[in-house]
Amino acid sequence: MEPVYEIDFSALDPEEKVEFMDDLRDSMAESFADQPAPVQILAQTLIFTRWWNSYKHMAPKESAPEILGIAIELLWDFLEGKCGEAEFVRFQQSFSDSALDILTGDDGGLNEDPESGAFSRKYFTPWHALSYNVFLSYLCTVLEEAVSQSFTWDAVEGVIVGDIGDTMIDFFEPIYRNASGGYYPSELNRREKEAYNTPTFARVIALLQQDMRAALEGTPLAELRARYQNEYLFSPEESAKISDYR
Secondary structure (H helix, E strand, O other): OHHHHOOOOOOOOOHHHHHHHHOOHHHHHHHOOOOOHHHHHHHHHHHHHHHHHHOOOOOOOOOOHHHHHHHHHHHHHHHHOOHHHHHHHHHHHHHHHHHHHHHHOHHHHHOOOOOHHHHHHHOOOOOOOOHHHHHHHHHHHHHHHHHHHHOOHHHHHHHHHHHHHHHHHHOOOOOOOOOOOOHHHHHHHHHHHHHHHHHHHHHHHHHHHHHHHHHHOOOOOOHHHHHHHHOOOOOOHHHHEEEEEE
């Protein structure tokens, strides 16, 4: 089976693009199944670094949460051996406990773990960044899987489908919406077909594939880290157009 990062997405017909997206998570997992954990962590770190570089310029009415950038930098530190395993596990636990409270209202972890409680008060209280909740949720998954070294690729699929394809594309392309401004469940296939067939979405997938290949090339981590300070999903100017989309 051809690795997901070698498929020419833009050459697929609309139905094939929907099939590609339906299989995306499993295809990514299969394509990286034989790769060691550091390579899989690196691939997802590259992808989320690119996304964060764009996300932090979105939703101008909401300040970009500092903790999301801190988490991505710590992923890099962990890969480069600048952050020890115990420190990384401690960060991940506090991050997950805090995110669970923000996303579901479950504050049990914060109440039971004083370090998580203090972490939440420092970085998550108050949380005025609802436009970042999807990104927060799946970055949480990236951190958890980096610790467990069990990789589902749910996080990558989740952001692409749940944020980029479902909402952000509308700021760049005329995608179907009915008279109510949305779409009914019965219209989902039409919506997906139109969104996935746009030039903007083809660019999203091409950049995703580029990041996967970059993780496999063996480039020194310090060089990759420096390069990815200026890699974007959408340019800062494009990203500034994306607002009030939650």
